Amino acid sequence: MKAAISSSAPQTLSRADREQVDLALAQYRxxxxxxxxxxxxxxxxxxxxxxxxxxxxxxxxxxxxxxxHGVVTFYHHFRRRPPGRHVVQxxxxxxxxxxxxxxxxxxxxxxxxxxxxxxxxxxxxTLEPVYCLGNCACSPAVMIDGELHxxxxxxxFDDLLxxxxxxx
Amino acid sequence: MSVTVYVPADATAxxxxxxxxxxxxxxxAGKRGLQIRLVRNGSRGLFWLEPLVEVATAxxxxxxxxxxxxxxxxxxxxxxxxxxxxxxxxxxxxEIPALKSQQRLTFARVGVVNPxxxxxxxxxxxxxxxxxxxxxxxxxxxxxxxxxxLRGRGGAAxxxxxxxxxxxxxPPQQKYVxxxxxxxxxxxxxxxxxxxxxxxxxxxxxxxAGLAVGATQGFIYLRVEYPHAHRALNRAxxxxxxxxxxxxxxxxxxxxxxxEVRLGAGAYICGEETSMLESLEGRRGEVRVRPPLPAVKxxxxxxxxxxNVISLASVPTILQHGAAFYRDFGxxxxxxxxxxxxxxxxxxxxxFERAFGLTLRELLYDYGGGTxxxxxxxxxxxxxxxxxxxxxxxxxxxxxxxxxxxxGALLGHGGVVVFDDTVDMAGMARYAMEFxxxxxxxxxxxxxxxxxxxxxxxxxxxxxxxxxxxxxxVEELCETMLHGSLCGLGGMTPYPVQSALKxxxxxxxxxxxxxxxxxx
Numbered sequence: 001m002k003a004a005i006s007s008s009a010p011q012t013l014s015r016a017d018r019e020q021v022d023l024a025l026a027q028y029r030x031x032x033x034x035x036x037x038x039x040x041x042x043x044x045x046x047x048x049x050x051x052x053x054x055x056x057x058x059x060x061x062x063x064x065x066x067x068x069h070g071v072v073t074f075y076h077h078f079r080r081r082p083p084g085r086h087v088v089q090x091x092x093x094x095x096x097x098x099x100x101x102x103x104x105x106x107x108x109x110x111x112x113x114x115x116x117x118x119x120x121x122x123x124x125x126t127l128e129p130v131y132c133l134g135n136c137a138c139s140p141a142v143m144i145d146g147e148l149h150x151x152x153x154x155x156x157f158d159d160l161l162x163x164x165x166x167x168x
Numbered sequence: 169m170s171v172t173v174y175v176p177a178d179a180t181a182x183x184x185x186x187x188x189x190x191x192x193x194x195x196x197a198g199k200r201g202l203q204i205r206l207v208r209n210g211s212r213g214l215f216w217l218e219p220l221v222e223v224a225t226a227x228x229x230x231x232x233x234x235x236x237x238x239x240x241x242x243x244x245x246x247x248x249x250x251x252x253x254x255x256x257x258x259x260x261x262x263e264i265p266a267l268k269s270q271q272r273l274t275f276a277r278v279g280v281v282n283p284x285x286x287x288x289x290x291x292x293x294x295x296x297x298x299x300x301x302x303x304x305x306x307x308x309x310x311x312x313x314x315x316x317x318l319r320g321r322g323g324a325a326x327x328x329x330x331x332x333x334x335x336x337x338x339p340p341q342q343k344y345v346x347x348x349x350x351x352x353x354x355x356x357x358x359x360x361x362x363x364x365x366x367x368x369x370x371x372x373x374x375x376x377a378g379l380a381v382g383a384t385q386g387f388i389y390l391r392v393e394y395p396h397a398h399r400a401l402n403r404a405x406x407x408x409x410x411x412x413x414x415x416x417x418x419x420x421x422x423x424x425x426x427x428e429v430r431l432g433a434g435a436y437i438c439g440e441e442t443s444m445l446e447s448l449e450g451r452r453g454e455v456r457v458r459p460p461l462p463a464v465k466x467x468x469x470x471x472x473x474x475x476n477v478i479s480l481a482s483v484p485t486i487l488q489h490g491a492a493f494y495r496d497f498g499x500x501x502x503x504x505x506x507x508x509x510x511x512x513x514x515x516x517x518x519x520f521e522r523a524f525g526l527t528l529r530e531l532l533y534d535y536g537g538g539t540x541x542x543x544x545x546x547x548x549x550x551x552x553x554x555x556x557x558x559x560x561x562x563x564x565x566x567x568x569x570x571x572x573x574x575x576g577a578l579l580g581h582g583g584v585v586v587f588d589d590t591v592d593m594a595g596m597a598r599y600a601m602e603f604x605x606x607x608x609x610x611x612x613x614x615x616x617x618x619x620x621x622x623x624x625x626x627x628x629x630x631x632x633x634x635x636x637x638x639x640x641x642v643e644e645l646c647e648t649m650l651h652g653s654l655c656g657l658g659g660m661t662p663y664p665v666q667s668a669l670k671x672x673x674x675x676x677x678x679x680x681x682x683x684x685x686x687x688x
Contacts, residue, residue: 033449033451033468035450036430036431036433036447037450039433040431067451070452071450071451071452074435074452075432076434077392077432094354094549094553094596095512096354098512098586098591099512099540100590131354131436131603132352132353134179134357134394135180135183135357136583137215137357137509137511137514138183147182151184
């Protein structure tokens with residue numbers, strides 16, 4: 001387990017962020033069992049789920065902070081730190097392994113100079129493993145900012161990266 | 169008159185460049201002053217031909233593929249709008265052997281229709297099943313599903329009708345239909361293909377399920393890794409609502425049924441039904457102890473049908489053509505058809521819907537054409553990350569639930585991942601344990617602790633540290649996980665490990681190969 005819930009809770013939400021969290025809460029207030037949807041909405045609005053938003057969400061939904069923290073940390077998709085401008089997900093599951101995604105992974109890590117769950121120093125790319133993108137007949141599969149790519153070679157990845165950089 | 173051109177907007181087709189192709193076709197038609205109607209259909213599932221462009225002609229739809237944007241001017245030049253010859257011309261789509269030899273019941277409309285259009289769906293026999301169901305008593309609907317022999321296509325293969333009967337038998341109260349669209353198994357994409365290519369089939373199936381058991385609300389639990397399917401489902405739900413097929417008065421019947429898509433958040437375990445219910449309720453996806461069954465006490469404590477996408481999407485066909493029609497496909501106790509998904513290192517990968525009973529060899533070689541690398545097939549994993557690895561000597565096994573179970577394998581959700589002879593099976597066995605350790609919900613000890621110990625033991629085996637003793641421990645650990653885990657994750661992770669040990673023992677005695685030495 002990572003560090004326990006930030007009992008010291010030093011940070012508070014900025015006014016703008018607090019507004020976004022309130023909007024996320026308002027959006028799902030009348031739904032049954034809304035916590036996952038609220039967290040999705042917070043992450044969509046802020047790019048991540050700040051620790052300081054946890055007590056706000058907990059109080060509004062009448063849950064304990066531990067419950068909300070438990071849900072945030074259970075699911076791989078929820079992030080507690082802001083990601084880079086582009087999120088690169090490399091599939092690591094069996095079908096992609098059958099097409100040697102390990103070599104593509106090694107190339108990408110070298111190319112970006114980071115490991116999984118890290119962000120490049122310039123804040124441009126965050127690298128994450130993913131376990132199946134459902135593109136298993138066109139492995140290895142890569143997703144960049146929600147866009148799916150198939151049969152990605154190391155050279156193909158470099159092209160995709162160049163496109164992203166050109167777009168910025 | 170304008171010609172209709174189809175370019176798939178399916179995620180796989182897009183991942184291979186379908187969007188630039190669609191853009192190029194629109195631009196080229198504009199440049200030439202030609203009127204075309206561009207339809208973004210789903211994929212036919214023949215992925216080696218994607219992006220597969222189709223043109224509607226009087227003789228039927230002509231197929232061209234795989235098309236790159238650069239091919240588009242040449243296609244116009246050759247007269248592809250009239251179905252003329254071109255090096256990429258594949259003839260009439262329906263005559264492509266890999267499509268023609270299939271028995272498409274559940275996937276009949278996938279790749280054919282415009283996925284967002286109720287009108288197109290109805291024009292292709294959509295909602296016939298629902299209209300039949302509206303004229304039937306709930307018990308009659310359940311009986312039809314039971315008699316069809318349909319079994320859960322998510323992997324557990326439990327008879328769908330029996331599940332429905334249990335929910336129907338519960339006293340009247342709020343009941344739910346929960347669709348499991350958390351298709352996490354590597355090597356599977358049938359749910360995704362259907363949700364993107366024919367989402368209304370799933371919506372119709374869920375509506376019929378609601379009528380059958382008296383449920384008024386349905387949830388689709390969709391994995392967050394499927395953003396394209398998310399958009400397709402939401403569009404289709406909205407369209408169905410506007411056309412009166414969903415809502416408080418389904419087709420003027422006075423019956424109510426509505427649907428909502430809820431997103432998962434990247435947890436494999438949430439494909440397990442009780443864990444999925446926890447997640448739908450907004451909690452950690454920890455497995456529930458059964459009983460009570462979800463059919464008795466499921467979502468929010470209410471009786472709930474939990475079925476996979478393909479199970480539910482097969483229901484309209486059963487209602488439309490009758491239980492006997494569906495039951496007449498298949499072999500033994502495996503009735504109907506199964507969408508098989510061929511993936512990994514395979515030359516012609518994709519989705520092939522066939523009646524049960526096809527052999528693995530036919531699938532791998534007749535449809536798949538062997539490996540993509542051109543090397544011999546050494547192993548296949550059938551049924552996802554919890555499925556057994558099978559060697560060449562087992563390729564003549566028929567693909568049905570019983571035949572696979574007889575040799576200690578399982579069909580699961582119908583995914584088949586192909587590996588060539590460069591695979592390191594010890595590495596794959598280790599990966600199975602590693603995956604279980606990553607994805608364990610943590611509720612039961614054999615899964616939570618056992619998987620981590622499994623990784624350590626296999627590392628020692630591969631490093632030749634007390635190899636015999638550690639191999640013995642791996643076997644014992646597998647037995648403990650098999651019999652002591654709460655759900656299939658811990659309980660089935662031993663399948664790939666034990667089968668790799670049984671059929672590919674030499675890999676465990678050789679030490680790690682360079683290709684598997686990449687640190688994770």
